[in-house]
Structure formats: C-alpha cells, structure tokens
Amino acid sequence: KGCGGSHPKLESHQQLPMHTGAPTHQTAHADRFEPQALMAELQERKAAFDAAEQKMMRMEPLTDEEQELYDLTSGDAIQEKLTWLSAHCKAMVENGEITMGEKQQLREQVGDKLTAAREELAAAEAENKPKKAEKLTQAITNLSARHAMIMEHTYVAWHGMTRHNVACGVVPRPK
Numbered sequence: 428k429g430c431g432g433s434h435p436k437l438e439s440h441q442q443l444p445m446h447t448g449a450p451t452h453q454t455a456h457a458d459r460f461e462p463q464a465l466m467a468e469l470q471e472r473k474a475a476f477d478a479a480e481q482k483m484m485r486m487e488p489l490t491d492e493e494q495e496l497y498d499l500t501s502g503d504a505i506q507e508k509l510t511w512l513s514a515h516c517k518a519m520v521e522n523g524e525i526t527m528g529e530k531q532q533l534r535e536q537v538g539d540k541l542t543a544a545r546e547e548l549a550a551a552e553a554e555n556k557p558k559k560a561e562k563l564t565q566a567i568t569n570l571s572a573r574h575a576m577i578m579e580h581t582y583v584a585w586h587g588m589t590r591h592n593v594a595c596g597v598v599p600r601p602k
Contacts, residue, residue: 462512462515462516462519463516465512466509466512466513466516469505469508469509469512470509472496472500472505473502473505473506473509475493475496476496476497476500476501476502476505477502478493479493479494479496479497480497480502483497520576520577520580521576523579523580523581525577525580530577530580533577534574534577534578537570537573537574537577538574540570541567541570541571541574544563544566544567544570545567547559548560548564548567551563
C-alpha cells in the first residue's frame with residue numbers, strides 16, 4: 428500500500444517508533460526509511476495488541492511478548508500513530524514526493540480499484556440498485572482524480588542519497 432517514499436522531517440507523532448524489538452533508531456530513522464514498511468509494522472502491532480486484549484478479556488494468560496507489548500503501549504496510541512502516518516503518506520503522494528517505483532505501484536493500485544469499481548457499478552446498474560450505483564459513480568470520480576494526480580507527478584530521483592539525510596536536511600532535497 429504505497430504511501431510515498433521521500434518524507435519531510437518526522438515532526439510528530441512522537442516520531443512514530445513503537446516498541447518492535449529493534450532499537451528506535453532502526454525503526455523510524457533507518458537510512459532507508461520506508462513509510463509503507465512502518466505502516467505495515469504498526470498495523471501488525473495493532474493487530475497483536477488487539478489479540479492480546481481479546482485474550483485478556485477471555486481471562487487467558489498472555490505470552491511474555493504479548494505482555495511486554497501490552498505494558499509498553501495502548502491500542503489508542505498505536506491507532507494514533509497509524510492515523511498520523513496515513514495522513515503523512517497521503518500528503519507525500521499529493522505533493523509528488525514519491526519515487527518512480529512508488530508512482531508505478533500507486534498507479535497500478537488505483538487502476539485496479541478503478542477496474543473493480545467499474546465492474547461493481549455495472550453489476551449495480553444491472554441489478555437496479557441506484558443508491559449503490561450512485562456511491563460507486565462517486566468513488567470512480569474520486570479514483571479517476573487520484574489517478575490523474577499521480578500521473579501528473581514527476582518522481583523523486585534519489586541518486587544514492589539516503590532519504591533520512593534528505594529528510595533531516597543533511598543533503599538538499601532533489602529537484
């Protein structure tokens with residue numbers, strides 16, 4: 428789920444790292460910081476936290492790993508980080524701060540969603556479901572606009588620079 432590659436300085440959500448078993452600097456400040464990788468990791472942590480919470484509700488004992496996760500964070504804190512990172516990624520895409528590979532990935536994802544929405548629209552119209560057809564028509568309009576926005580962006584070429592160094596101002600952002 429691409430969300431852009433280059434990132435401006437991480438200036439919030441408590442710099443995003445969550446206890447992951449790896450030192451904090453390896454999680455959010457690695458030389459090749461990838462927002463989509465962090466998003467996936469946070470989603471995994473949220474699922475693990477929710478599963479631990481469910482076990483506790485059933486009065487089942489937690490494993491050491493589950494207990495550590497439960498002691499170090501909360502479901503709300505993880506969700507807050509996910510929400511912030513998602514908005515951050517969306518802004519990066521809208522600002523054209525994506526690599527060529529990410530642009531291609533996003534184009535394919537939006538194209539697949541457009542195809543699926545068009546197929547669903549045809550089915551809704553065939554089944555005479557006007558409300559569903561109206562929602563799908565709006566979704567197609569929004570997806571088409573997003574696809575056009577992605578296609579307009581030129582990609583960011585990093586030429587060996589690390590994203591971390593660019594984001595932290597060590598080297599200038601490529602033009």
